[in-house]
Amino acid sequence: MLRITSLALSALLLVACGTTSNAKLELQVQESVGFSFEDIRPAEARMSTTVSGPEGLVTVLGDESISPRPADLIKTVLQQDAGSHLAGKKVQLTAFRFEITDPGGKVDDARLAAVAPVVGILAALIARPIIGAIEDARAVKTVAISAWLVVNGVEVSHDYRTTYQGRVTEANVNEALREYLKQLAAKAAEV
DSSP states (O other): OHHHHHHHHHHHHHHHHOOOOOEEOOOOOOSOOSSEEEEOOOGGGGSOEEEEETTEEEEEOOGGGEESOHHHHHHHHHHHHHHHHHTTOEEEEEEEEEEEEEOOOOOOHHHHHHHHHHHOHHHHHHHHHHHHHHHHHHSEEEEEEEEEEEETTEEEEEEEEEEEESOOOHHHHHHHHHHHHHHHHHHHHTO
16 A cells, blocks of 8 residues: 555646746847837736636746746847947847646546446546556657848748647756747848
């Protein structure tokens, strides 16, 4: 019984770990750039939200969850990677979205109920969080990042999507954000 209790507590701890809700890049923000940069996103588009829907739990990372702020990250990476192409141009950030979709672990309640008479109700109840934690670790989470810029009147947008199995860590989120910013700068340089 002690072993079952220990396993159940371990599973609950795994479930409690969840997905990260922060991103932090070690990047020196450049205040002065060779182009005009303006963040014109509405205030509500800059806030974190979490919504449960048919695809699972969707966590949108807002400005307070990303360091440096998305506008500062984009401005700095644009200067570093596309500064010569953007020199003297006007760049506006009109939208930015960073979301993590977690479908969660699904427990087949019908199968669990079917084995309850065999293993006992208490064992079935203890098994539920363990099975949930295992299924959650097997679930594939999606990280999606999008931004829309206007460069001298020309719209530039880029979408990025990657998946991770199990827990999405801060390192995963940071890696996805770095890759996304590099790709966005390359697209902006084409204008």
